[in-house]
Amino acid sequence: EAGVAQSPRYKIIEKRQSVAFWCNPISGHATLYWYQQILGQGPKLLIQFQNNGVVDDSQLPKDRFSAERLKGVDSTLKIQPAKLEDSAVYLCASSSGTGGVQYFGPGTRLTVT
Amino acid sequence: GQSLEQPSEVTAVEGAIVQINCTYQTSGFYGLSWYQQHDGGAPTFLSYNALDGLEETGRFSSFLSRSDSYGYLLLQELQMKDSASYFCAVRDTRGTASKLTFGTGTRLQVTL
Numbered sequence: 112e113a114g115v116a117q118s119p120r121y122k123i124i125e126k127r128q129s130v131a132f133w134c135n136p137i138s139g140h141a142t143l144y145w146y147q148q149i150l151g152q153g154p155k156l157l158i159q160f161q162n163n164g165v166v167d168d169s170q171l172p173k174d175r176f177s178a179e180r181l182k183g184v185d186s187t188l189k190i191q192p193a194k195l196e197d198s199a200v201y202l203c204a205s206s207s208g209t210g211g212v213q214y215f216g217p218g219t220r221l222t223v224t
Numbered sequence: 225g226q227s228l229e230q231p232s233e234v235t236a237v238e239g240a241i242v243q244i245n246c247t248y249q250t251s252g253f254y255g256l257s258w259y260q261q262h263d264g265g266a267p268t269f270l271s272y273n274a275l276d277g278l279e280e281t282g283r284f285s286s287f288l289s290r291s292d293s294y295g296y297l298l299l300q301e302l303q304m305k306d307s308a309s310y311f312c313a314v315r316d317t318r319g320t321a322s323k324l325t326f327g328t329g330t331r332l333q334v335t336l
Contacts, residue, residue: 142320152328153228153311153328154267156323156324156325159321161321167321167323202266206320211257211272211274211313211315212269212272213324215266215267215268216266217266218266
């Protein structure tokens with residue numbers, strides 16, 4: 112079974128530029144999550160989708176971050192414009208909804224200069 | 225809100241046993257998960273407790289006391305490859321709409 116795929120793995124941009132990340136969850140997983148992980152901290156949930164609907168986006172900075180999950184499969188997370196404090200690893204995870212088990216992708220390491 | 229506390233660092237010798245504690249204060253609680261993350265890697269699921277007591281999976285065990293808002297991860301027969309960060313995470317509700325809130329992580333260093 113293929114795991115969660117993410118691209119790109121690394122991205123370096125200047126502040127005020129825009130960037131987009133892509134995630135393909137495990138086949139059949141209805142729930143998809145985007146997390147931000149700053150160095151030395153735990154993952155922080157940005158947005159949660161159930162199929163193509165948003166379940167929770169309470170911690171998403173909506174003035175600069177947006178996410179969509181068209182057709183309930185792949186998802187993209189966009190930052191526009193980026194700030195220095197957005198430098199982090201962006202993790203995508205998916206779940207079939209059973210228990211506290213989520214499967215994470217390898218992440219995208221974003222550096223904003 | 226959700227608040228989870230874990231020790232920031234733990235060091236142990238290869239072959240020993242180590243316990244990583246997690247205390248939580250949450251507005252909703254349905255279960256406690258543990259994840260392992262190697263440097264540069266993705267978090268991977270280790271264990272989940274929804275009920276009080278001990279869950280054992282090979283060398284790893286996890287314990288939960290809901291009345292004390294406390295859990296721990298026990299790693300036995302430590303190996304060098306166990307050097308990683310370990311996160312506890314609270315699941316707030318049941319069902320597919322539930323979400324995890326992660327602690328700040330415990331960095332485990334296994335030495336010879």
